[in-house]
Amino acid sequence: MDLFSLPRLGVVVPPENPTAEPEFNHLLGAGMNVYTARFPVTPGAGLRAMLETYNEVLPALLGSFGALRLDAAVVACSASHYLLEPDGDRAFCEELSGRAGFPVYSSTQAILAACEALGATRLTLVSPYEPWLTDTSRAFWERAGLTVDGVVSVPAEEAAAPDGDARYDPYAVTTGTVLRRLRERELPAGTALLFTGTGMGTLAALTELARQEPHRTLLTSNLASAWWARRLVGERDEAHHPLLRRLEGAGV
Numbered sequence: 001m002d003l004f005s006l007p008r009l010g011v012v013v014p015p016e017n018p019t020a021e022p023e024f025n026h027l028l029g030a031g032m033n034v035y036t037a038r039f040p041v042t043p044g045a046g047l048r049a050m051l052e053t054y055n056e057v058l059p060a061l062l063g064s065f066g067a068l069r070l071d072a073a074v075v076a077c078s079a080s081h082y083l084l085e086p087d088g089d090r091a092f093c094e095e096l097s098g099r100a101g102f103p104v105y106s107s108t109q110a111i112l113a114a115c116e117a118l119g120a121t122r123l124t125l126v127s128p129y130e131p132w133l134t135d136t137s138r139a140f141w142e143r144a145g146l147t148v149d150g151v152v153s154v155p156a157e158e159a160a161a162p163d164g165d166a167r168y169d170p171y172a173v174t175t176g177t178v179l180r181r182l183r184e185r186e187l188p189a190g191t192a193l194l195f196t197g198t199g200m201g202t203l204a205a206l207t208e209l210a211r212q213e214p215h216r217t218l219l220t221s222n223l224a225s226a227w228w229a230r231r232l233v234g235e236r237d238e239a240h241h242p243l244l245r246r247l248e249g250a251g252v
Helices: 020-031 047-063 078-082 085-100 107-118 131-143 175-183 203-212 221-233 242-249
Strands: 008-013 033-038 072-075 104-106 122-127 147-153 192-195 218-220
Touching (some): 008 020, 008 047, 020 033, 020 221, 020 242, 072 107, 072 221, 078 085, 078 107, 078 131, 085 104, 085 131, 107 218, 107 221, 122 131, 122 175, 192 203, 203 218
Parallel strands (some): 122 147
């Protein structure tokens, strides 16, 4: 196999995200080369201001790949695209694609494409976000025409403080916390589970859930983006990772 003849996927990630590149590499395996660029650090900025900055700098950041020939790129930051709402997100991706000269998709658009291909119309969100961002996420999916059956909140740590505040940090959520939170909820039979964001590690939890509930649709930002990339480049080889094979085997 000629390593450098493989399709090339660009991935843009937040600077502290420890999850996206490892998950993309595990999901795509030897069938695609992954190249990354990182959003700038925004010292002192609040979360919303940071996400707005990501959208502002994204065109220039995609240009930082220079003359590297990419077949496609994914913006692996769902939260910044929730702020755009579905129509704005779609238009932004079209604009970015025109500027870059190759298809650019957000992880949110990849999820919507996977839902459409699967015929999935109902979601239960598994969210590591703080409440305002979880609400923004929910509104995004509902404005896209999906029904959100409910939200399973997954903070990094339960609060020990008297005010009951939890600490929300997608990068610090453990597999055990995800599985425990889901065990505490009775989920509707027809709802797909959507694990929001690209920074919460999910592969181990999804592998266990796929064994327990083989017929439930399981989606994450990174999983849907890897599926979209393979579909775009016409990858016909058997998917490397069982979760990606599972998704492709569902008819998408």
